[in-house]
Amino acid sequence: MTDQQAFFDLLDIMENEKLVEPTRFFDLMRGTFSIANLLYLDADVFPAGLAIHRLHHTLGANSLRAYMDAGFQRIDPVLKMAIGGVRPVDWATARKLHPESEPLFATAADLGHKLDGVTLPLPTPTRRLAFLAIQADMPTEEWPAYKRCHLRDFQILANLFHASLLENDNRIQLSDHCGKSLTHRETEVLSWAAAGKSYWEIGTILGISERTVRFFMTNARRKLNVVSNSQAVAQAVRRDLISTL
Amino acid sequence: MTDQQAFFDLLDIMENEKLVEPTRFFDLMRGTFSIANLLYLDADVFPAGLAIHRLHHTLGANSLRAYMDAGFQRIDPVLKMAIGGVRPVDWATARKLHPESEPLFATAADLGHKLDGVTLPLPTPTRRLAFLAIQADMPTEEWPAYKRCHLRDFQILANLFHASLLENDNRIQLSDHCGKSLTHRETEVLSWAAAGKSYWEIGTILGISERTVRFFMTNARRKLNVVSNSQAVAQAVRRDLISTL
DNA sequence: CGCAAAACTGTCGGTAGTGACAGGTTCGAA
DNA sequence: TTCGAACCTGTCACTACCGACAGTTTTGCG
Numbered sequence: 001m002t003d004q005q006a007f008f009d010l011l012d013i014m015e016n017e018k019l020v021e022p023t024r025f026f027d028l029m030r031g032t033f034s035i036a037n038l039l040y041l042d043a044d045v046f047p048a049g050l051a052i053h054r055l056h057h058t059l060g061a062n063s064l065r066a067y068m069d070a071g072f073q074r075i076d077p078v079l080k081m082a083i084g085g086v087r088p089v090d091w092a093t094a095r096k097l098h099p100e101s102e103p104l105f106a107t108a109a110d111l112g113h114k115l116d117g118v119t120l121p122l123p124t125p126t127r128r129l130a131f132l133a134i135q136a137d138m139p140t141e142e143w144p145a146y147k148r149c150h151l152r153d154f155q156i157l158a159n160l161f162h163a164s165l166l167e168n169d170n171r172i173q174l175s176d177h178c179g180k181s182l183t184h185r186e187t188e189v190l191s192w193a194a195a196g197k198s199y200w201e202i203g204t205i206l207g208i209s210e211r212t213v214r215f216f217m218t219n220a221r222r223k224l225n226v227v228s229n230s231q232a233v234a235q236a237v238r239r240d241l242i243s244t245l
Numbered sequence: 246m247t248d249q250q251a252f253f254d255l256l257d258i259m260e261n262e263k264l265v266e267p268t269r270f271f272d273l274m275r276g277t278f279s280i281a282n283l284l285y286l287d288a289d290v291f292p293a294g295l296a297i298h299r300l301h302h303t304l305g306a307n308s309l310r311a312y313m314d315a316g317f318q319r320i321d322p323v324l325k326m327a328i329g330g331v332r333p334v335d336w337a338t339a340r341k342l343h344p345e346s347e348p349l350f351a352t353a354a355d356l357g358h359k360l361d362g363v364t365l366p367l368p369t370p371t372r373r374l375a376f377l378a379i380q381a382d383m384p385t386e387e388w389p390a391y392k393r394c395h396l397r398d399f400q401i402l403a404n405l406f407h408a409s410l411l412e413n414d415n416r417i418q419l420s421d422h423c424g425k426s427l428t429h430r431e432t433e434v435l436s437w438a439a440a441g442k443s444y445w446e447i448g449t450i451l452g453i454s455e456r457t458v459r460f461f462m463t464n465a466r467r468k469l470n471v472v473s474n475s476q477a478v479a480q481a482v483r484r485d486l487i488s489t490l
Numbered sequence: 491c492g493c494a495a496a497a498c499t500g501t502c503g504g505t506a507g508t509g510a511c512a513g514g515t516t517c518g519a520a
Numbered sequence: 521t522t523c524g525a526a527c528c529t530g531t532c533a534c535t536a537c538c539g540a541c542a543g544t545t546t547t548g549c550g
Binding site: 428429430453454456457460461464473 | 495496497498499500501506
């Protein structure tokens with residue numbers, strides 16, 4: 001195959017460059033493969049919805065606005081399957097499994113979009129959702145074979161692109177790291193509070209006075225900038241500051 | 246290349262079979278690629294350490310015991326890099342970056358292990374760490390070219406194996422899903438408590454009496470099987486039942 | 491309609507959490 | 521050695537939380 005060299009060139013770029021800008025990555029992908037569009041999403045998942053961290057795509061403002069305006073994110077079967085699992089989701093498969101999503105595919109077709117593609121879930125070190133959606137640029141009958149051949153290429157390149165963005169995020173976050181961290185004892189009492197223990201119980205467990213437990217808890221509340229133990233525990237759990245299950 | 250067909254055969258198996266047992270996957274991988282050993286880990290990450298969910302490997306009990314006894318998990322640079330990032334970690338690279346880990350590599354060599362390999366972080370829908378470590382079975386000088394050629398194969402197959410195990414876990418968990426879920430109001434009240442609001446404040450915010458807030462909170466505590474609001478909030482945050490930041 | 495689940499409210503009494511007062515000890519880094 | 525950070529303790533007054541009592545109203549579904 002003649003694609004082989006192009007893939008390896010792209011692999012080298014993704015492995016060696018510190019930060020690959022989304023637009024550049026998208027251009028490289030479209031230059032190397034028969035891809036119509038790409039969409040990269042990195043978000044927090046809540047029952048109520050998504051808190052989007054990063055969103056990059058080549059779809060154009062119109063398509064995305066139409067998608068959001070119609071509330072398609074609530075019925076999008078690809079999104080559902082990507083959130084729930086870690087397996088690459090083929091759009092045609094998702095469409096077949098979720099007939100209620102027909103309006104979405106109909107609208108997409110109206111806007112001139114191809115309906116073949118695959119969405120690749122990506123590794124996330126913290127609790128997040130991330131994926132790269134790839135839209136095919138070829139007749140529908142050619143797509144399955146093309147996907148079979150190149151899925152591995154897409155996956156590794158998507159992973160490396162994702163890694164590049166995450167590593168860049170980390171670099172930025174390291175600098176604005178204000179706010180003191182909790183001491184060992186503060187973490188400890190917070191953990192026991194999260195386990196439902198009272199001050200008196202915690203004091204007994206740790207072999208210190210109830211008053212001292214209160215002292216640590218007060219310090220923890222101050223450091224976390226919160227007003228109640230419940231709020232402190234919520235923060236601590238969200239920020240992975242405490243361990244006990 | 247003659248490997249190509251073998252890869253695609255394996256790809257078909259991983260895509261189509263519901264559950265691929267670890268031993269079977271490992272055998273298939275070793276039959277297809279020049280791999281000495283594999284190790285798959287799925288765990289929760291806490292500051293204090295790892296809570297292992299699944300661990301499958303082909304190393305033999307001796308090697309793993311030696312690893313744990315020596316406390317190598319605390320200095321293992323591969324582990325560190327896999328936890329912190331999402332990029333495939335080459336063992337030789339990790340070794341170079343973390344000179345303090347020499348004892349680990351020395352011991353591994355003593356036990357007759359090759360020191361070439363790569364560890365692939367895997368997508369995790371919840372907050373977890375998962376990876377597949379692959380140990381090369383070839384002379385060191387051949388490994389870089391082999392890895393470059395097959396990294397994409399490893400990654401996609403690892404993802405599919407991981408997906409297969411996770412989906413099986415989900416199936417099991419669905420059946421023993423006892424305990425009622427929280428109502429809308431219970432979730433709402435819990436969210437405000439996690440934000441540090443008192444009963445009276447929550448009542449004012451939601452336009453209901455303080456007593457009613459207490460009622461919902463009591464129900465939430467009972468349903469979550471906990472004894473304090475702090476514990477309820479901890480559970481709710483851990484189980485993603487509440488959203489507010 | 492009937493029924494169940496959710497939403498809502500009141501009061502009492504005990505326990506737990508919270509802030510502000512005012513200290514002492516111990517250990518490691520400058 | 522001096523200094524700061526972490527660790528530890530006591531008391532007072534106030535507020536918040538929590539369980540148990542005993543209800544009413546609304547909503548959705550068969």
